[in-house]
Amino acid sequence: MTEQLAELPFQELVQRVRACTLCADHLPLGPRPVVQLSQxxxxxxxxxxxxxxVHDTGLPFNDPSGDRLRAWMGIDRDTFYDDRQLAILPMGFCYPGTGKSGDLPPRPxxxxxxxxxxxxxLPDIALTLVIGQYAHAWHLPDGERSVxxxxxxxxxxxxxxxxxxHPSPRNNLxxxxxPWFEQEVVPALQRRVAEVLGQTD
Known part of the structure; x- marks a missing residue:
């Protein structure tokens, strides 16, 4: 099945993703995969x-977390939501529901x-931002145990x-x-984002 999907034209593959119902029985509001990408x-x-x-609007990071993330990156909403520039692929594409201390983990x-x-x-990706513990676990298999x-x-x-x-307000503490993150990492990140997007002078 994976080999068959790998042979699909790109847009058809994305359509399959957006129509996915793999986890439907476990999703309190039903499936609504929210992704953004282009080649x-x-x-x-x-x-x-x-x-x-985000589930209600179908727009990724359309919340206070997104506002902070865009500020960290030094870009506006138009740039952020331009799929020719940015791909957004969370570890789980659908809203998993809420538990006692926030949203549940991405569906496995x-x-x-x-x-x-x-x-x-995605052959042209020059910079990947890996946000939060589940993304770290996948993209940094040889990384540290903690975020x-x-x-x-x-x-x-x-x-x-x-x-x-994670840029969530829950992470304010x-x-x-x-403080070194916003003092050291964020300025470097903003310069790198501008460089990758061709926005430097």
Whole structure:
């Protein structure tokens, strides 16, 4: 099945992803895969899974987390939502529901079914932003055990990949405890994003 999907034209593969119902029985609001990508995308943003607001609007990072992420990147909404520039592929494509302390983890079926198939179709990615523990686990298999440990090692992966904390307001305490992230990593990230998008002078 994977080999058959790999042979599909790109747009047909994306249509299959957006029509996926693999986890339907486990999703409280039903399936609504939220992804953004084109074969010319230069930056890949890897988050966890859509939240409720993203599920309702169908627009990735259309929430306070997205506002902070765009500020960290130094770009506006128009640039962020231009799939010719940015691909956005969370670890789980659908809203997984809410637990006692926030949204549930991404559904485990999603990444094995689709992730590598889509990554293989993004030949122009020059920078990948890896956000949060589930994205770290997939994209940094030899990384540290904690998000903090990986983010502290950001220079190890530079300039093609940046391990990042989640930009959620729930992470405000982490950001206060780790001011070096916004003092050191964010300015470097903004310069790199501008370079990749051809926005430097």
């Amino acid at each position: 010319t995308s230069k930056i890949l943003v890897v988050g966890q899974a859509p939240g409720r607001r 079926e999603c990444a094995p079914a689709w992730r590598q198939l889509l990554l293989d179709r 903090t440990g990986n983010v502290q090692q950001w220079a190890r992966y530079w300039p093609t990949l940046v391990p990042m904390p 982490w950001l206060r405890r780790n």
